[in-house]
Amino acid sequence: MRTARKGSVEMPAFVRQLVKETEKRVSSLFKGSRGGATDGEQPGEEEREEMMPSPYLDRPVLDKLAEEGSARWGLTYALGSMQGWRANMEDFHNCVPQLGGELTDWSFFAVFDGHAGSTVAEHCSQHLLSHILGTGGIEAEDDPEKVRGAIIEGFLQTDKQLHSVARREGWERGGTTVVSTLISPYYIYFANCGDSRAMLCRSGQVCFSTEDHKPYSPLEKERIESAGGSVTFQRINGSLAVSRALGDFNYKGAENRTPSQQMVSPEPEVCVVARSPADEFLVLACDGVWDTISNEELCAFIHNRLCVCTDLRDVCTQVIDLCLYKGSLDNISIILLCFPGAPQLSAEALHQEAELEDLLESKVAEIYDELCARGEEPDLLSVLTVLASTVIPGLPPGGGIQSKRNCIISAYYQQRETHKPTSPNGLGES
CATH class of the missing domain: 1.10.10.430 (Phosphatase 2C, C-terminal domain suprefamily)
Structure with missing residues (x-):
């Protein structure tokens, strides 16, 4: 682990003003339901501040967490993470280059992007993998359909166990998106639940990327409305910006509906890609990255950086700085996995x-x-x-x-x- 130097970036005045005005408008819109001023009254500035504190800082936290490692079969990886403009750091991660035992040539990596607090993201980062392995569906002789089912069941079991903890600890409001990859000697399994994203680059091009789960996507919107919710301002009930997540139990109370049929589904979308000698690198990142850069841009940038930089932590740091300078106001986390076919120093x-x-x-x-x-x-x-x-x-x-x-x-x-x-x-x- 290491800490990078602090910079001197400041939030533009127009961004601060935009955030402030947005908070005023939203506070005014929901003041009745949030216990604020009564109809016809205008809440004071102090009341508005109390009702909706700013999610942003006046200056970003630029200290970076960086980790690196490798697996015996030739994989190298690095993690980069930064709080940025957000008032709190809500991202967590898993980096397990070797699962051990009969699965010593298997690897697991995940990024957890929490919302309404960091508690759920932290809890899931500690328990998701064990729930997946606990299904018994992950074996050395991997069967793609069996593994795919084990991953889905592992997510559902994590959410179920989390629900009992949440009721006991009062975590009902918190949630987390998850993007993860399970790599076997023959396949790459991608599991996405929310709007973080995974991307695989092969032969210098984007070979595969996961789809973001947003409330306004047609199939997601249909499920939300069938469960009694609505999509307003591109959010569930005008509030939550993702349609799949672990936690968020306030959106999972529809009777006579399975967990996967609730407004917010804990079921990941699992895709299987056969490995190739042409595989170069794989990226897992939260939406703090993808809000500012496209799949193709990030693939091209990392491909270029790998030709001039041997330290994968530095490549992750450069991606984080790029996203910050391109305007990301969110926490920023990225895991970069390099296969034996990755670009070399030139x-x-x-x-x-x-x-x-x-x-x-x-x-x-x-x-x-x-x-x-x-x-x-x-x-x-x-x-x-x-x-x-x-x-x-x-x-x-x-x-x-x-x-x-x-x-x-x-x-x-x-x-x-x-x-x-x-x-x-x-x-x-x-």
Whole structure:
């Protein structure tokens, strides 16, 4: 584990204002049902704040959790996770490169994205795998249909056990999405429950990705309405933004309906993909990643980064920073799994990367000098704005100028140091 350095990102004023105004509108809309002001009255600012505290911070938490490991059959992996703009960290994960026993060549990885608190996500991260294995359907001689059934049953058993704990501990409001993968010597099993996502890249292209479970998707909406719910503002009953999750028992009370037929279903969508020597890497990530970058962009970006970086933790960190700079306001978690066929370090790619960073440093110096010559204050935002409108060849595919922002920031502060006024004794300012 390690912690990356803190940065100096600040939430744009218009975003803060948008969040604030949205909170006011939603508070006003639901004030009657939430015990606020009576009809015809306008709740005061303090009451609105109390009714709906902001889910965002004034400044993001940029400390990163990073882990790495490997399996004896040739898999290497890394995890990167960051709280970001969210008031709380609600993501958890599982990284089990070898299951042990007869399943020593099997691996399991999962990302849990909690909502309405982190308790359910943490609990499920500790128990889901044991429930899947406890079904007895995972055997060394794997039968895809049998394994698929075991995974589904493991999710349902986890939700059932969680329900009894939730009633005892008062967790009814909490829930978590899950995206996971179980890798055998012959197959990759993807299990998705919610709007986190898995993606497999093969021969430099997106080979497979899971489908997000959103309330407005036709089949999900049909189930929600059949269970007595509605889809308003693209959310279940105007509130919950995902249609499948573990927990969220306030949405699972419809009588005479199975768990999979409730407004929020705990049943994962399980897909099986045969392994190939052309498999390069697999990504599991929460929606804090996918809200800002497409499957194709992330595949291209990671493929490029693997050619210039041997530390998978650094690749995960670069993805997290890219999503932050592209506007993600959520917790950000990513697990990167590399197969033996993953891109390797390339001398040509390293040379191109060095040339790109030299070019960016010279561009920053150029812009800094131009702004000084005009008598303008060469602050970082001004430099970034000019640079963003400049054609820069050789930027990482899928990442663009945002993916080199740390390099640009470093070059900017070098210019500030170079241009620092000197004192009469020639020693410079203290």
